[in-house]
Amino acid sequence: MKLIFEKSVSGRMGVTLPKPGVPKSDLNIPEEYLREDLNLPELSEIDVVRHYTSLSLKNFGVDSGFYPLGSCTMKYNPKINESIASFPGFRNSHPYQPEGGSQGALQLMYKLSNYLCEITGMDAFTLQPAAGAHGELTGLMMAKAYLKKKGEERKNILIPDSAHGTNPASSVGCGFDTIKIETNRKGTVDLEALAAAADENTAVLMITNPNTLGIFEKDIVNISKIVHSHGGLVYLDGANMNAMLGIVKPRDMGVDMMHLNLHKTFSTPHGGGGPGGGPVGVREFLKDFLPAPIIEKKKDKYILNYDVTNSIGRVKPFYGNFGVMVKAFTYIRMLGSQGLKDVAENAVLNANYLMRKLKEDYLLPYDVVCKHEFVISGENQKKDGVSTMDIAKRLLDYGFHPPTIYFPLIVKEAMMIEPTETESKQTLDEFADAMHKIAEEAKTNPDIVKSAPHITPTRRLDGVLAARKPIVKYKPSDSDV
Numbered sequence: 001m002k003l004i005f006e007k008s009v010s011g012r013m014g015v016t017l018p019k020p021g022v023p024k025s026d027l028n029i030p031e032e033y034l035r036e037d038l039n040l041p042e043l044s045e046i047d048v049v050r051h052y053t054s055l056s057l058k059n060f061g062v063d064s065g066f067y068p069l070g071s072c073t074m075k076y077n078p079k080i081n082e083s084i085a086s087f088p089g090f091r092n093s094h095p096y097q098p099e100g101g102s103q104g105a106l107q108l109m110y111k112l113s114n115y116l117c118e119i120t121g122m123d124a125f126t127l128q129p130a131a132g133a134h135g136e137l138t139g140l141m142m143a144k145a146y147l148k149k150k151g152e153e154r155k156n157i158l159i160p161d162s163a164h165g166t167n168p169a170s171s172v173g174c175g176f177d178t179i180k181i182e183t184n185r186k187g188t189v190d191l192e193a194l195a196a197a198a199d200e201n202t203a204v205l206m207i208t209n210p211n212t213l214g215i216f217e218k219d220i221v222n223i224s225k226i227v228h229s230h231g232g233l234v235y236l237d238g239a240n241m242n243a244m245l246g247i248v249k250p251r252d253m254g255v256d257m258m259h260l261n262l263h264k265t266f267s268t269p270h271g272g273g274g275p276g277g278g279p280v281g282v283r284e285f286l287k288d289f290l291p292a293p294i295i296e297k298k299k300d301k302y303i304l305n306y307d308v309t310n311s312i313g314r315v316k317p318f319y320g321n322f323g324v325m326v327k328a329f330t331y332i333r334m335l336g337s338q339g340l341k342d343v344a345e346n347a348v349l350n351a352n353y354l355m356r357k358l359k360e361d362y363l364l365p366y367d368v369v370c371k372h373e374f375v376i377s378g379e380n381q382k383k384d385g386v387s388t389m390d391i392a393k394r395l396l397d398y399g400f401h402p403p404t405i406y407f408p409l410i411v412k413e414a415m416m417i418e419p420t421e422t423e424s425k426q427t428l429d430e431f432a433d434a435m436h437k438i439a440e441e442a443k444t445n446p447d448i449v450k451s452a453p454h455i456t457p458t459r460r461l462d463g464v465l466a467a468r469k470p471i472v473k474y475k476p477s478d479s480d481v
């Protein structure tokens with residue numbers, strides 16, 4: 001396929017501009033700022049539409065097929081979310097509008113925060129953080145400010161070894177030290193290891209529940225008690241809230257602070273680094289540390305309160321990614337409380353159904369009832385010389401997006417699969433069939449798996465070269481790359 005620059009025809013245009021109504025002026029642009037050769041593509045509207053449509057057809061998304069990317073909750077995003085987010089009143093509102101002129105937007109944010117409080121049992125939320133990792137950083141900054149105010153110099157963040165890489169990254173980014181807590185043979189936090197690590201230097205335990213193996217930490221109440229008994233705080237990485245909506249509230253697990261991923265659980269599109277939402281919820285005693293401003297209701301008016309005594313300050317320009325909030329709000333309103341509970345139940349049912357089917361061909365390192373996702377291993381296939389990477393690439397030939405692979409790090413040849421609640425039994429069966437065929441191929445015709453993918457627009461890429469020498473700027477000489 002040609003690059004858009006190569007399709008350029010000198011003088012071709014996609015728009016008809018009106019004649020200028022003012023006389024041409026000599027701008028006297030200094031020589032050094034003059035650019036002769038901009039090299040912008042010149043195309044008609046239909047050229048552009050065809051170019052981008054054909055590019056989009058080479059891509060894979062939730063709208064084109066099953067996307068069981070573990071830890072990412074790639075659920076189908078109902079299109080009503082988009083319709084509501086593009087209401088002119090929402091779309092055209094400006095963050096510099098005075099409070100009086102943005103009551104609707106403020107009301108939506110206020111109500112969304114209240115729904116999130118209701119769902120999680122937390123006392124207050126900030127909607128500012130733009131992603132989960134950003135929420136983690138925000139939470140830890142608040143913990144730091146809180147401990148400082150109490151006159152305590154606690155340095156350590158305890159993190160289970162199954163945690164998402166963002167947990168230690170956020171901790172270090174916030175100036176803490178991290179201590180790894182081992183996972184036991186049941187796939188949950190080892191209580192003895194935790195008890196041994198927790199002491200008067202413990203600032204925060206960052207825990208993911210259900211954890212990244214898809215297993216519910218059923219000792220969570222005791223885990224929180226251990227941390228609290230040493231004066232530490234419990235932070236929940238709430239990226240896996242999809243498994244718990246309407247069933248259990250993090251507050252009841254002893255959680256002091258947490259983030260949610262609006263772009264996972266609450267159905268706003270993600271992938272490709274687009275705007276996200278990582279609201280952070282806290283219990284009452286931490287409310288005063290939230291990023292200012294917070295949205296409050298005074299009589300019948302919604303206001304932005306900048307007077308938050310111990311606030312860590314703003315963590316995002318304005319109030320966060322508003323469009324994402326509208327989509328999450330729409331999703332919650334559309335489903336209602338029963339609908340949200342159904343989400344969690346069906347997510348868990350789908351995961352367990354698929355796990356049982358795949359267990360026939362693949363190693364299941366933690367063979368227990370899972371929540372919304374599970375981890376299998378390609379170790380059996382590895383014996384035939386077929387790696388998990390090969391299996392992932394072969395899935396592309398069968399029309400599926402591969403699962404998350406080689407994560408969590410504690411499982412060799414890991415494949416982390418999250419089917420989500422929006423997939424039908426037929427889709428799950430088709431995926432299980434493809435996985436079964438690949439397991440057979442690994443035994444009878446391993447070369448076809450090892451050389452996959454065969455039918456995608458590009459064959460297997462050199463991942464190392466792409467990472468080490470990425471071509472990010474067009475030069476005419478690159479056109480044959």
Ligand SMILES: *Cc1c(COP(=O)(O)O)cnc(C)c1O
Nearest residue numbers: 071131132133164166208237239
């Ligand atoms: C996705 C995820 C994160 C990070 O969230 P982002 O929005 O990608 O920054 C953290 N922890 C877990 C368990 C996750 O699945």
